[in-house]
Amino acid sequence: MSELEHRSRILREARGWTGTPYHHQMSVKGAGCDCLGLVRGVWRALYGPEPEPLPPYTPDWAERNARDLLSEAAARWLSPVEIASAAPGDVVLFHYSPNGPARHCAILSAPDRILHAWQGQxxxxTALGPWWRRRIAGAYAFPLC
Structure with missing residues (x-):
């Protein structure tokens, strides 16, 4: 499969989750997911079972942990890419405070757009506007199928 076909498949799957209600810790297309649940669902569609069990996490998990667990997990299973080189189909992580841990993830759908879920949505x-751009903590590519 070419890289272009691979990225198209990622985006097709991610867009298939559009409209799925936000539910913390869920990852069921059409029924509920959070931001990580969306990425997990795309992973399962591309590769099958998730590569590691996910421990329970609370909405404020990132503030209570000294480690950046989301970035660590992304680095284990995805390939880091330069933020400036991130392309549609890549996973983008965000932190809400400078030098804070990554707390949110999305899939880049165009140079200026992301697919994601967040509480209440x-x-x-949506647009990858200045507010989101200032908070990018890292970018990662799904492995080529």
Missing amino acids: RVCE
Whole structure:
């Protein structure tokens, strides 16, 4: 499969989650997911079972842990890419405070758009505007199928 076909498959799957209601810790297309649940669902569609069990996490988990667990997990299973080189189909992580841990993730759908879920919102495609751009903590590519 070419890289272009691979990225198209990622985006097709991610867009298939559009409208899925936000539910913390869920990852069920159409029924509920959080931001990580969306990425997990795309992983399962591309590769099958998730590569490691996910421990329970609370909405404020990132503030209570000295480690950046989301970035650590992304680095274990995805390939880091330069933020400036991130392309549609890549996973983008965000932190809400400078030098804080990554707390949110999305899938880049265009150079200026992301697909994601957050509390109170269904999975949707939104602008990657200045507020989000200032908070990018890292970018990662799914392994080529």
